[in-house]
Amino acid sequence: MKNTHETATETDTAHLMAGAHITFDELATELSAIELRLRQLARAAEVPATPVELADVIDSLRSTASSVRENGERMGLLARIVDGEVPLVTTFPTGDPWGVAARASDRQDFGGPAIVPTVWQLLKLAQDAKRPGVGETTTYPEAMDGIGIGWESKAASGRRRRERDTAVAVEVLRLPCEKCEAADGEQCKTKTGWAADRAHVGRQRQAEANVDERLGYLGDNPVAVPEAR
Incomplete structure (x- = not known):
């Protein structure tokens, strides 16, 4: 399942990298540390303070550690590739x-x-x-000489699009609707007075324009990519 709700702790990544962006070498090292921690937890869980059989949990921890190790090794090879060591x-x-x-x-x-x-x-x-x-x-x-300025990954652009959509949903409810006269904080209504989950086009379009201006978007596309390289 994709994580669509980021927490403040999740966005605090400065401690993972020495520069403005994480390197593949840093990714490999961090993943190696996570793998070791998972294996240590699996070993400690063999003899818990309270007698409960944790065999399934231990197997899951070790399986996850193996996946993390594979990703770490992959990042290590990518570090060599981007440094130009690998033909x-x-x-x-x-x-x-x-x-x-x-x-x-x-x-x-x-x-x-x-x-x-x-x-x-x-x-x-x-x-x-x-x-x-x-x-x-x-x-x-x-x-790749000359490529990289203004580029961001699909994961980053997807996350920013979700952030935009969330901001638009909030902005819609702040605007009055000329079509159905829904007020601030009210959903749009049908002609018979039923609340609608979708805003009228004019209200939706204005909300998108307001948010895009704040975020630096042109329609669905980012005009400026913060800290992209």
Whole structure:
């Protein structure tokens, strides 16, 4: 299940990174610490202070630790990739380019040019570079030179869109509705007086415009991406 309600504690991430943005090396280290903590908890849970069989809980903790370890190892490899230590093939198996080379391409697979590759795409590019007779290779810094300004991940843009939608829902109730004369704090009503879950178009449009102006959006699209790189 996706988390749609962030807490203040969840957004406090400054202690996880030395700079403005977390690095893959920092991610790998933090995940390693979490894995160790989970395994320690599993071991401690073998002999709890009160006699209760926790076998299922212990198995779950160890299983989660294994998943965390896999992600940590993946982040460690990505740290080497983005630092340019790992050679990468210049195209995907389909022949499609990535990075700067994909900017002018008309790529149909996967929804368009892979200018910013995914984790799995990078790992595949690194794996293919190990094959005999692979030919030309590149590095992440070379292939991505000039890309990054104003970019944000799908997770970040999705979170910001949810934040926008929440703000619009609040703003709607602050505005009077010219269509049904719903007042501040009231939902829109049908002609017969029934409360509606959806606001009238004019009220909704004005709420969106107010929120977008505050957040720096142009319609559904962000004009400025705070702290993006």
